[in-house]
């Protein structure tokens with residue numbers, strides 16, 4: 001008898017069809033039932049940090065919690081709350097939903113907003129993460145038996161381990177190639193790919209470009225000899241192919257189906273809210289707001305965790321047949337650049353790097369080999385967006401016309417004036433992994 005989970009037949013449209021096509025009403029009922037279980041755990045274990053948040057909302061006992069509608073009463077938690085909890089009750093804080101003897105993996109957040117927080121997983125937590133990731137990769141065409149090449153770092157970054165163990169759990173052959181570090185390493189990886197002929201590649205950031213260039217240097221045609229199509233910068237809309245709730249909550253919250261109109265969420269594993277961060281109220285269809293998740297089914301979970309990410313929900317039914325709602329990941333709150341137009345309506349808008357990327361990508365002279373740009377943010381918002389863009393070297397009439405065209409397009413799309421500064425190629429900094437597109441300047 002096998003102890004392994006059975007995998008769905010390769011021809012099946014969805015990884016978990018019963019749950020992914022569940023109608024709205026039973027899906028909400030399932031969320032409610034699972035949420036009630038998490039609320040009970042908060043009081044019974046107890047989980048002191050979460051318990052304090054519930055009590056702040058007047059929920060002093062599991063019986064005070066009446067259902068999904070009560071969730072919004074609970075004050076949201078942020079990364080800074082987790083960090084403070086870990087400092088006060090070192091090293092793990094007082095927000096864990098299980099005891100250390102059941103933990104099997106540790107990770108930490110990237111620490112881009114301060115000291116990294118610790119993440120722990122039980123075997124159940126890993127199973128939930130792999131379930132969510134398997135649904136996502138199934139939508140992208142990954143099937144048991146396929147050969148899968150990836151370049152995630154392993155070591156302290158748990159995302160690499162998650163990806164490896166997740167695709168192995170799906171029954172795929174994982175090639176953990178690692179990031180493109182030294183030239184010797186890159187060449188070894190390219191040779192391995194040539195021998196194994198991967199069916200699918202997932203290479204993030206600059207890794208794909210570097211491996212592609214290495215193959216060319218070795219006289220190897222990536223498309224023909226490696227089945228590797230990824231060359232150069234991808235279209236900015238590829239950022240909508242997936243949405244994450246962070247490794248600390250649910251690494252793969254959703255992925256886009258073939259409709260490419262938002263990433264289907266795992267609503268049986270997470271209750272997802274999108275709220276205006278100034279009012280705390282839910283926003284509507286396609287409106288930008290903060291992503292707040294409550295994780296179900298995990299031992300180590302979160303309740304109303306505000307990722308400080310800006311997202312939009314697509315509330316329309318999807319023709320593919322999946323019932324879980326879809327979401328677009330737009331960017332980080334910390335990357336929002338406020339613009340305060342002088343117009344009679346006095347409308348203040350926020351711009352994100354993705355807005356500029358989508359706008360600029362429509363200009364072929366800027367898009368090749370990649371769109372390089374920077375949004376400038378000032379302590380006092382200006383009445384226009386300041387945008388620096390790398391473009392054709394020629395100064396004079398051509399670039400003047402280009403600046404005018406970009407400005408006109410921006411005004412039409414976003415309703416705000418834009419001041420464009422055209423720089424020669426190489427005029428802006430390059431980044432290996434995540435690009436910093438917003439620069440804070442005085443004045």
Ligand SMILES: [Zn+2]
Nearest residue numbers: 257318320322
């Ligand atoms: Zn769909």
